[in-house]
Amino acid sequence: MTGPRSTPPQPMLATLGRPPAGEGWAFEMKWDGQRIIASVAGGVCRLFSRNGIEATGAYPELVDPLVRLLAGRAAVLDGEVVALDADGRPSFSRLQHRMHVLRPTAALRRTTPVTYYVFDVLALEGDSTTSRGYLRRRELLDGLGLDAPEVRVPPHWVDGDGGRMLDLAREHRLEGIVAKRVDSIYRPGIRSPDWVKTPLRSNTEVIVVGWVPGTGSARGGVGSLLLAARDDDARLVYIGHVGTGFTGATRRALLEKLEPLERPTSPLDAAPPARESRDARWVEPLLVGDVEYREYVGGSLRHPSWKGLRDDKSPDEVDLPGRH
Numbered sequence: 088m089t090g091p092r093s094t095p096p097q098p099m100l101a102t103l104g105r106p107p108a109g110e111g112w113a114f115e116m117k118w119d120g121q122r123i124i125a126s127v128a129g130g131v132c133r134l135f136s137r138n139g140i141e142a143t144g145a146y147p148e149l150v151d152p153l154v155r156l157l158a159g160r161a162a163v164l165d166g167e168v169v170a171l172d173a174d175g176r177p178s179f180s181r182l183q184h185r186m187h188v189l190r191p192t193a194a195l196r197r198t199t200p201v202t203y204y205v206f207d208v209l210a211l212e213g214d215s216t217t218s219r220g221y222l223r224r225r226e227l228l229d230g231l232g233l234d235a236p237e238v239r240v241p242p243h244w245v246d247g248d249g250g251r252m253l254d255l256a257r258e259h260r261l262e263g264i265v266a267k268r269v270d271s272i273y274r275p276g277i278r279s280p281d282w283v284k285t286p287l288r289s290n291t292e293v294i295v296v297g298w299v300p301g302t303g304s305a306r307g308g309v310g311s312l313l314l315a316a317r318d319d320d321a322r323l324v325y326i327g328h329v330g331t332g333f334t335g336a337t338r339r340a341l342l343e344k345l346e347p348l349e350r351p352t353s354p355l356d357a358a359p360p361a362r363e364s365r366d367a368r369w370v371e372p373l374l375v376g377d378v379e380y381r382e383y384v385g386g387s388l389r390h391p392s393w394k395g396l397r398d399d400k401s402p403d404e405v406d407l408p409g410r411h
Contacts (some may be wrong), residue, residue: 095124095135096167096217097276101284103409106249107266113221114252116264118204119177121170121399123185126202127153128161128213132166136399142168146188149203152237161212162231163179165273166205169386176260177204179377183337183395203238209273217273220274224273243325245269253285256300263287291316291388291408292400293326295356296375297367298345301338308338309345312393313367314378315355316407324409325359326386329378332393345370375400383408 106114122137123146132150134142143150146168153164168186169177184199185191208228209217216224225243233240244252252264263286271281293314301310304391311330318324333341348370353359359367388408 088368090127093131094139094337095126095163097139097278098124099207099274099282100138101267101282102263102278102280104280104285106253106264106285107283110246110250110268111269112224112246112249113225113269114247114249115206116241116256116259116261117265118167118169118241119179119262120167120182120390121397123166123168123203124152125149125162125164125166125205127157127164130159132246134268137345138399138401142397145185146186146201146203147191148196148200151239152235153203153233155230156233156238161210162191162208162209162232164228164233165207165209166203167239168201170201177178177262179394185350187396187398200237202236204241204260205233205238206241206243207273209275210253216305216381217275219332221267221271222269239353241332245282253287257287261287262290264381270389286387287384288377289381289408290377290394291383292397292405293329294372294405295345295370295376296325296372297364297369298322298341299330299366300368304335305333305338307342308335310338312341312376313359313364314391315374316401316405317403318407322356323354323372324357324386324407325355326383326387327391328363329388329391329393330382331376331391337393341396344374348373372402374400375405380408 126133126136127252131152133233134140170181172178175219209349266283296315297313299310301308311328313328315323316326350369353369354372375397378391381390
């Protein structure tokens, strides 16, 4: 299995669906953060994003705690890096202050600290654990003693009621739940029906293909973003625009990222509605973001709200809303 200088495994992914009924399932809360694989061996810790890009420098405050807590043991861990709000809940908007900073200053680390929520172990002392069932891997993980302000192992519940677990997530204003078969092996890089995620709010990744300049209080920044995704034939198709969920600083920061990507023509494989693209400034389809939305009908997102950019997802991974 991977060591600190080798390529990490890709994380296993969940399918989208309702909470499964019946016995044989364990439940975890769904955390609103960035998926990170941690590899620790020989006193060296490296962190990798979902697409294998090293993120050690982005979250340096996690390195020493992981090495210290593992106390000389080698391990490969799977989890989510989160930034907690004032009520102790993961906040993706807070994490935005850290996700795109390769070398955060000490001041930024103080004002926006992060925590690593570890929910799986893929290797111990050089031996792969991926062929072991979920419950056995959780036993191994619980035995590692990963308990510090910077590193935690969140709880899991076995043979619970999916509807009740979803209510619990709603009561605590969390993102949703993930159900995992208790005997499921870990399948790196596979989106498996053995893991089922149920978000409380509809959420999707999008590809930014253009923007409309802001007016009024949004002048000097982005007014709205034009969004796209890949259909079943890998065509880049328009799925709507988003103009809410931005702060003034976010609108200006997005403009700085978009202007260097500007192109004279639309990158879409079919023309979008003229009323939504009349004043559009087109860009290369390279930036991936997250939006929440009420529903996806008629080829367009209804009531979308911007959550933020993601640098751990490739544009080629972005399918139509509701697929994953």
